[in-house]
Amino acid sequence: MSGDAMRSARNGLILIVGLLLLWQLLYFWTGDIALASPLATLSYTVKLFATDAFDVQIYETLRAFSIAYALAVVIGLLVGFWLGFDRLSCDALEPMIVSAYAVPKLTLYPILLLAFGLGLSAKVAFGVIHGVIPIILFTLSAVHNTKPILIKTGRVLKLSRWQMVRWILFPAAIPEIFTGLRVGFALTLIGSLLAEMFASQRGLGYVLMNAIGLHNVELIMSVTLVIVVFAATVSVILLAIDHRLHRRA
Amino acid sequence: MSKVAWYRIAVVGGIVALLEVLCLAGFIDKITMPAPHIIVRDLFRMVVSGRMNGAIAKTLSNTALALGLALGVGIIAGALLHRARALRDPLDPLFATYYAVPVFAFYPFFIVVFGLGDLPQVLIAFMLGVVAVIVNTLNGLDRVPTVLLKTARILRMSPADTALRMTLPFAGPYLLTGIKLAVAYAFIGVIGSEFIMSRGGIGYEISFAYANFDNATMYPLILLILIASVAVNGALTVWEQRLLARRGMR
Numbered sequence: 001m002s003g004d005a006m007r008s009a010r011n012g013l014i015l016i017v018g019l020l021l022l023w024q025l026l027y028f029w030t031g032d033i034a035l036a037s038p039l040a041t042l043s044y045t046v047k048l049f050a051t052d053a054f055d056v057q058i059y060e061t062l063r064a065f066s067i068a069y070a071l072a073v074v075i076g077l078l079v080g081f082w083l084g085f086d087r088l089s090c091d092a093l094e095p096m097i098v099s100a101y102a103v104p105k106l107t108l109y110p111i112l113l114l115a116f117g118l119g120l121s122a123k124v125a126f127g128v129i130h131g132v133i134p135i136i137l138f139t140l141s142a143v144h145n146t147k148p149i150l151i152k153t154g155r156v157l158k159l160s161r162w163q164m165v166r167w168i169l170f171p172a173a174i175p176e177i178f179t180g181l182r183v184g185f186a187l188t189l190i191g192s193l194l195a196e197m198f199a200s201q202r203g204l205g206y207v208l209m210n211a212i213g214l215h216n217v218e219l220i221m222s223v224t225l226v227i228v229v230f231a232a233t234v235s236v237i238l239l240a241i242d243h244r245l246h247r248r249a
Numbered sequence: 250m251s252k253v254a255w256y257r258i259a260v261v262g263g264i265v266a267l268l269e270v271l272c273l274a275g276f277i278d279k280i281t282m283p284a285p286h287i288i289v290r291d292l293f294r295m296v297v298s299g300r301m302n303g304a305i306a307k308t309l310s311n312t313a314l315a316l317g318l319a320l321g322v323g324i325i326a327g328a329l330l331h332r333a334r335a336l337r338d339p340l341d342p343l344f345a346t347y348y349a350v351p352v353f354a355f356y357p358f359f360i361v362v363f364g365l366g367d368l369p370q371v372l373i374a375f376m377l378g379v380v381a382v383i384v385n386t387l388n389g390l391d392r393v394p395t396v397l398l399k400t401a402r403i404l405r406m407s408p409a410d411t412a413l414r415m416t417l418p419f420a421g422p423y424l425l426t427g428i429k430l431a432v433a434y435a436f437i438g439v440i441g442s443e444f445i446m447s448r449g450g451i452g453y454e455i456s457f458a459y460a461n462f463d464n465a466t467m468y469p470l471i472l473l474i475l476i477a478s479v480a481v482n483g484a485l486t487v488w489e490q491r492l493l494a495r496r497g498m499r
Binding site: 185189208217 | 252253254256257260261280281282338339340341342343345346348349350351353354355357358360361362432433436437440441444445446451452455456459467470471474475478479481482483486
């Protein structure tokens with residue numbers, strides 16, 4: 001293990017221990033009604049995973065999320081490359097896309113629900129509109145930041161537009177595009193979970209809302225824990241790949 | 250007018266016109282969405298009648314409170330962390346993965362702890378915004394060139410003078426990026442949590458109208474939020490660009 005990896009592993013460990021400590025202290029402070037202790041939550045989570053009903057909900061969430069993410073990546077890359085090439089469209093549309101990022105998209109959910117109906121497609125659509133924006137923005141800025149000499153070389157070699165993307169722009173822009181994919185991953189997950197929380201009969205978000213209704217503190221904490229651990233783990237892995245790509249470039 | 254502006258007007262106008270035609274022709278039925286001109290008319294009536302003023306005031310004051318907290322705590326924490334290397338290193342992975350964690354997932358838990366008042370909403374909005382402020386403050390402070398600080402020392406400036414005349418002007422644009430994000434996150438946090446579960450505010454009114462198929466209230470409110478967030482974000486972006494242009498960075 002290199003020094004760098006050692007240091008980041010140590011930092012991660014300190015952070016996790018710190019957060020667990022904070023949680024335990026909060027538990028001592030608030031008591032059983034509001035919070036479950038870390039240990040109780042963990043054992044409850046283990047028990048939850050053993051039940052079939054819970055596995056079905058997780059599968060449901062993962063399914064909606066994967067479809068949404070795949071769509072967000074495809075649409076994001078296509079639009080990103082298009083705007084990267086087309087200067088006029090980019091100048092006109094980029095500020096609009098940036099401001100769409102700042103809109104509280106949760107309020108758009110009723111429209112999606114009316115348009116797509118209650119079910120998988122509304123969840124997927126909601127995940128996509130969250131995740132696609134950073135992928136577009138990072139891809140187009142990656143195309144713009146490609147060294148002009150590479151593009152000139154491609155032109156000298158008389159590459160077609162597709163060859164240009166395949167052999168020059170894509171390899172050169174990969175690190176930055178990957179950053180977009182990483183941010184898009186997180187936002188798509190948030191989007192699909194929010195969709196489930198608000199209107200759905202299946203999935204982790206639904207379980208969470210149901211648990212609030214029943215005031216089942218252990219269930220709330222367990223589901224929150226599962227979501228947080230999943231999101232954090234994947235994003236740490238993606239971040240490590242991201243750093244490696246950027247260092248190589 | 251420039252080509253870009255025409256392009257933008259054409260895109261927005263095209264979308265609105267398309268929706269208008271689809272609605273009037275009946276491809277989109279009235280239960281799904283009223284025609285755009287009806288939405289605008291309803292919004293106008295709603296604003297004139299003032300029946301949403303209470304909800305708007307509540308949402309705005311909660312957003313402002315969360316924003317103020319996020320900025321105050323974020324900038325101070327950023328400045329302190331910039332000096333405390335030992336504390337900053339373990340927190341770096343937290344900052345890097347923070348926005349991958351759906352903060353809204355904590356909302357139910359906050360309701361259980363703090364009750365269904367304004368506090369859980371403000372807290373969610375604060376949590377969403379504060380890390381963006383910290384990260385951008387750190388980023389700005391990291392980029393202050395050593396030569397500026399050395400100059401300050403040669404001129405025997407006091408720490409307060411150094412901060413006000415050297416560090417702050419230099420880190421300004423980065424701070425502004427943080428502020429811009431914090432504004433957006435404060436809006437998203439408050440309206441989003443009102444929407445999920447609350448007793449008032451614009452987000453609540455939208456979800457209430459939705460549950461009652463009250464399109465004459467829901468769509469104007471959604472339009473209002475779109476206009477407000479795009480306008481605020483646009484104004485901050487113009488300011489940011491101006492600061493960057495003065496620095497010759499654009």
